[in-house]
Amino acid sequence: MAQEFPQGTLSYGIQLPIQSQSTLYAEPWEAEAGAAELADLARTADRSGFAYIACCDHVAIPHRLAGAMSTVWYDPVATLSFLAGITERVRLLSHVAVVGLRHPLVTAKQYATLDHLSGGRLILGVGAGHVREEFEALGADFEGRGAVLDETVDALRAALGPEEYPEHRGERYEFSGLGQRPRPDQERVPIWVGGSSAPAVRRAATRGDGWLPQGDRRAELPAKIARIRQLREAAGLAGSFTFGTIAEPLYVGEPGWDVGRRTLSGKPEALAESLREYRAMGVRQIQVRFRSRSCGELTDQMAAFGAEVAPHLND
Template sequence: MDFGIQLPVQSLSVMFAEPWEADAGPEELLEVACAAERHGFGYIACCEHVAIPRRLATAMSTVWYDPVATLSFLAARTERIRLLSHVAVVGLRHPLATAKQYATLDTLSGGRLTLGVGAGHVREEFEALGVDFDGRGALLDETIEALKAALGEEEFPSFTGERFSFTGLGQRPRPVQRPRPPLWVGGSSPAAVRRAALHGDGWLPQGDPREVLPERIARIRQLREKTGLADEEFTVGAIAEPLYVGTPSWRVGRRTLTGSPQALAASLREYADMGVHQVQVRFRSRSVAELTDQMAAFGQEVAPAAG
């Protein structure tokens, strides 16, 4: 298995941000990204919201860094680690505009992009940009197929759908990766699971408990076999419970997995037994220093035994 990390600082939802992140900025963000590369993590991830309505701002905050700008900034200071949008709400813009952004990112990073996409969930965000919120599922299905064409090898890609149609329009630079960057689909609803199976190169669950993953993974396999996709490469993901390597001296929450590196590795190996290929991990921390220390301990002692 591979292990990745959603970056701190770039989004401050109360669901996952630590208190210290509120006073952090680009310097800490860069420090964590470089630590992730140094300690063998497979990817760093950044998520997207364009604008947060007042009714949700207390819980979600209004701090959401733009993923293309953020990952481009970090690409310039890293060399190997992959760059994941987890997730980009690609239905908010025309696929050619999205392809231009992410193809450029893939070029600037030397071919390190993984494009993670999702349907989105904030109605006001869609309405402000003139996009039909209720039809966002079907919109995302078509957008994914349009992006496959627009991010492919052709300088003048062609696509015809119900909402988008383009031909004879050239875009360069082309992505470095061939035939195109991988495209992972996020979400855990039945529609999202089906979308990932039929349209994606991978699946990014939305924090599913371990006990429900085997059934959903089986569903993906069933759908891909039924449609003749079983032999094509597909990456199954998971998001682990919060982690703390060692015995914490402070309250890290009852859901947090703690203990020796060996115990944590044994727990994470259960994901591999389910058929998971990559696990996104998150560490409880009180400072950027504690976070990078946790990442070091994980990379040196847990990941080699778990993967």
């Protein structure tokens, strides 16, 4: 049974290392890591109370961006399926799937199967994408990607719903009378929308079940949370909604090495006190990340967070 995200409390998840290795955040040890290390990290998350593990999505990176982004981007469906088979409770998040690169029925087939095989643990995170050459190589619409994403989310709502023969009629996609099984185990697969631009915030508010901000600092979050609430109220949307954030890099304890100026480190109670500020803003899930020099140090950090920090997040 999939874990819920209780309203009024703060949950925590992690975007896994190794599966994406942009120079903006990858640690040196990740370059030589692979399936065994990913498995260790997923199992650690599963037993340490993490709400989800997450995987990114890029199909191909052009030369002009490879220096910063690298070309290491594991496929999210394949990766999350592998990790689903060796975990029991942790949810599986695409953060984010660039769903405009593929027909909605293809995306629905892949992620419905993942949800079915994992016992209803999928959270589908979606985003517009930003790599022009990737879109062009796949015959996708880069200039119109925002509008494409809007319609794709609508199409995915139908295609991931309970009906064996879903229907959608839009400007770009139309399907009916085409059956897809297996259906997702969840009655409603949560769709979290990524991005912090004005269109992304609007899309999250009006089409999503949650928001995955990208790069917002603490001081910027309250205004955007208020904006999403305003847009949802105006649209008459009263259901539950999960506000998220990506926390500053963390290190539980005193590191004894240079973990960077923005990293939060120290005693578990102090880290929890700092992270509770997000809960006060209305955030309900924080994506945590840790500085580390090896996979073993990272699993130790994750375990320490789950055992020593997490119990104080909702004090």
